[in-house]
Amino acid sequence: MSTKPMRQQVEEYIVELQDTIVSAFEKLDPNAGHFKRDSWIRPQGGRGQSCVFPPSSSDSDASSTSSILEKAGVNISVVHGDLPPAAIKQMRADHSSLPYDAERSLPFFAAGLSLVVHPRNPHAPTVHMNYRYFEVTDPNEVDAEGNSKILAWWFGGGSDLTPSYLYEEDAVHFHQTLKDACDGHSPILFPAFKKWCDEYFYIPHRKESRGVGGIFFDDLCDAPHKRLPGESEQPDPSRPSSLEDIFKFIKSTGNAFVPSYLPILEKRAKAESTEHERRWQLLRRGRYVEFNLVYDRGTKFGLATPGARIESILMSLPETARWEYMSEMGSEEGSREEVLLKVLRTPKEWV
């Protein structure tokens, strides 16, 4: 059992996971050139590395390019700073161990990996993943090794798939891989986090989901969780609830990314596609932009944070998106576009 502080364990893990994932994409498309590795320092405390594709853009038309990926980013960030009283007050809803004092800020630490991959082929789905660890400490209580006392900690994250054209077997494979990763820790996790994912990635003004789902969760710690069944008094004894056990669960889901997505990408990237299918893909990318800019909490929080790294936050946006007034695409009964819309309007249990 490791005796390193969790913040250090998480940092080491996400550095390694970022490298594994980026290498897997680069191996899949060796002619496409490497991701650009872009390290940055946060003046207020912390650092990060963005790995982005394409490494640079040119004036030539996007359509002339033959790479598997159109736009992708795999980011890690490890930051720390002071949490103002207003933010602490809000967090107390899920973390009652936090002391609130209107005059007192508290140090926080946050480390996470987030990725969004938009492939070029309309038959290959977009994927998103994010895992993060958050810690609030007491600056006045420091142990013999110099580590501050942890007042509250939690993990959050998830992974979800956004196809333009539905391949049921892809949705099943993606969900099954995530379910297996979750079930290795407790059977209650996957059903709860799949449901949460369907609820979170929803575009109210379009009355449709962003994609076909996956898992989503936040505030997972050693306290009862309102999203998990039967946890009004204490955590379900079957599920990971200690710092170390939840971290093991996070590693299982993070490690599931490559096997959940790369086989799908490899298969669909080679498919023939038409101008019609490309147009539909770009309309769907418009919906992705709508969700991320209007509803996504992380994006909204990031854009409103002074000094935030805007380029990392908006890395999730596609290279190209399209809007048509009253587009007829998707309305033809029995069309492949309509098949997707039906599933987005009524989320499905894939496994």
Added chain:
Amino acid sequence: MSTKPMRQQVEEYIVELQDTIVSAFEKLDPNAGHFKRDSWIRPQGGRGQSCVFPPSSSDSDASSTSSILEKAGVNISVVHGDLPPAAIKQMRADHSSLPYDAERSLPFFAAGLSLVVHPRNPHAPTVHMNYRYFEVTDPNEVDAEGNSKILAWWFGGGSDLTPSYLYEEDAVHFHQTLKDACDGHSPILFPAFKKWCDEYFYIPHRKESRGVGGIFFDDLCDAPHKRLPGESEQPDPSRPSSLEDIFKFIKSTGNAFVPSYLPILEKRAKAESTEHERRWQLLRRGRYVEFNLVYDRGTKFGLATPGARIESILMSLPETARWEYMSEMGSEEGSREEVLLKVLRTPKEWV
């Protein structure tokens, strides 16, 4: 002097203005096909007409099309309904004549024209305009002609220009035309509304304006206006403050649209352009999407309103937008892209 109720006068005016504007665009590009006229009924009360270009989209690549406009919408809507107490409470900040009762909704009437035009040529600027009239009435006090007593009324609107490449003479012409329209009513209007425009169409996370400005105002009525100088006690005697006089001002600015913009469009639509310039234009369109989805009050309000007509609200979005991670475009000193960014970072007095 007309004795028709203002709501009827406004409706007649915007119907006529919409026709004038759409005809002017159609005349400028006779080979492009007509705008699509799309009338709609609001089940909860009211109607509207969207005039949109292109009339339909096809699978063929956007680059193969030769029309002057890429995407445009000129919408009118005339709607009525009940304003819930919470909305009335908010409005009282600017309209103290409104009675507030936590139990009581009040009838409202709203009529307006809004347009967004995205031309194809990167040298031709995008333009936006919106004029609207809002009325709250007392359902219990009805006069001999059957008209409810007006408890509060106001006009709002404006017009602004968003180029991808700066032509100073275009910015000057656009502002001069608007200034002349304003100055015919009072010299205090243009300076105040130009400033408001620069403040409103600002993208905080990019630290830049959406475009090169124009005019913007709201809540213009017979009460002192906090944006107009010296109006702490009563309206400046030089400016229009009666219902009829403000409507005359609105008509002057609405009528100024065609002369403010069409000559610019006609000139720039014929310019030669490169792939490099097209790419920059699409990046700028990405910024337009960011402003409209993240900050624009009308869009945010519309998306959050149950039963709102989403296709009309999102008509403002461009056909195509582009995002690049850490794009180098605009960073080369002395480039035409940098010239635009400089002006967007420090708004300028054009006239």
